[in-house]
Amino acid sequence: MAFMPDLPTRVLTLIRHAKLIRPHDYVLVGVSGGVDSMALLSVLHTLQDTIPFDVAVAHVNHMLRGQESDGDEDFVRAAAEGFSLPAHVKRVDIHGLAKSSGKSIQHAARDVRYDYFSELARTYGYQRIAIAHNQDDQVETFLLRVVKGTGIRGLSCIPVSRGPIIRPLLDVTRREIEQYVTEKGIRYREDSSNRKDAYERNYVRHRILPPMERLNPTVRSRIMSLLGDLTRLNERLDREARSLLTTWLPGDGEITLPVGQLIACSEETRFRILSEVLGRLAPGFIALREHIRLVEKVLQSSRPSASALLPFRIIVLREYDKLVFTAATAPPQVVETFPLRPGHTVVEALGISVDIDLVDHPPSEFSSDRYSAFLDPGSVSRLSVRTFREGDRFVPLGMAHAVKLKDYFISRKLPRTHRRRIPLLLIGDCIAWIIGERIDDRFKITAQTTKVVGVTVRKLSTISE
Known part of the structure; x- marks a missing residue:
């Protein structure tokens, strides 16, 4: 003995x-x-x-x-x-x-x-x-x-x-x-x-x-x-999960994970990653298997904009190749249309400021700034800004026919949650520019242009990029 x-x-x-x-x-x-x-x-x-x-x-x-x-x-x-x-x-x-x-x-x-x-x-x-x-x-x-x-x-x-x-x-x-x-x-x-x-x-x-x-x-x-074997296995899986999480840093009020890398993880490693993410967003939230199954459904969904609501008001969204977790309440949709005039206008509801200049000739060089645009308003002088509405259409620059704005957003893989926050510049009743994206072909500068509207849009300092 x-x-x-x-x-x-x-x-x-x-x-x-x-x-x-x-x-x-x-x-x-x-x-x-x-x-x-x-x-x-x-x-x-x-x-x-x-x-x-x-x-x-x-x-x-x-x-x-x-x-x-x-x-x-x-x-x-x-x-x-x-x-x-x-x-x-x-x-x-x-x-x-x-x-x-x-x-x-x-x-x-x-x-x-x-x-x-x-x-x-x-x-x-x-x-x-x-x-x-x-x-x-x-x-x-x-x-x-x-x-x-x-x-x-x-x-x-x-x-x-x-x-x-x-x-x-x-x-x-x-x-x-x-x-x-x-x-x-x-x-x-x-x-x-x-x-x-x-x-x-x-x-x-x-x-x-x-x-x-x-x-x-x-x-x-x-x-x-x-138990000793299982403990060593758990320690290895935890190390793997922590290693991956350190490369996926949280954003402001949300945590974004890459869908492809997440799916490539073993199921058990993924469980630990998702549990950790939920715990970070809502301290005290102990994720159960049923919660992780809901997240898995969103992750594996063929729909590019699938979502689920979890306890502690955590929302998980599939945004094409990203899985986004947020505990923040989504801002209400802004339905008003805001008129614009030459000069500087602050539109607090949309979190932007708009500078409009009326000039006789287009610039010799166009800026690469995607938040600046030069447009031909034709005979229309009324400018305004609003956000997306169902049924909106425009003619993308370089195209001859109008497309639904919704279809354009999908082709650009813009997350559904972002679409209703993108400001749209209107000339008259027509969408002339999806700000930060693309102008309407009907309002492009041509050799026949006699009046030019220069527009620069900036996000207010309180609004994150």
């Missing part, structure tokens, strides 16, 4: 390997009074002789088991005093909180504990928060996730550290913990609720794992081996 180092030595090895505790850290230990947390407290207290760090105790009385809960609180206070450690205790009516918040009792209790520990860390300057999760917790969590439903991303090891949270017992089985406290004579409290199979984790522990162990006595180690 291989030599097995004692529990403090194994924990010390993990602490050093994963850099969980540094010299002179101030460590807050979450202690329920149960066997796991009392073992953790004892081990960390022992290791203070090897690594110079300070320890404090935190306990939450969930007030779920009446006198038994109060007994746990008293026990933890006494244990902290026995180790000459400071103790922080909070009492919370978890049953009432769960009812008012709509959470399960377990979920509400967990949130309260972590919120309290984080609050203490901020207030007292604790750099680390030690939690007594062990290897059996990993196995039970894995089985719960499989039964309740999860993807590959949800099948990973519980992290040994995340931010200030550390889990020094994560490589230790519950059996080893129980053996340690028995050998050291460490007292602990038995939680009567741990014997009730009404709680999901207890059901897995008492009803699911025992028959699995009868089929294969090493099933726990086999699950841990599988």
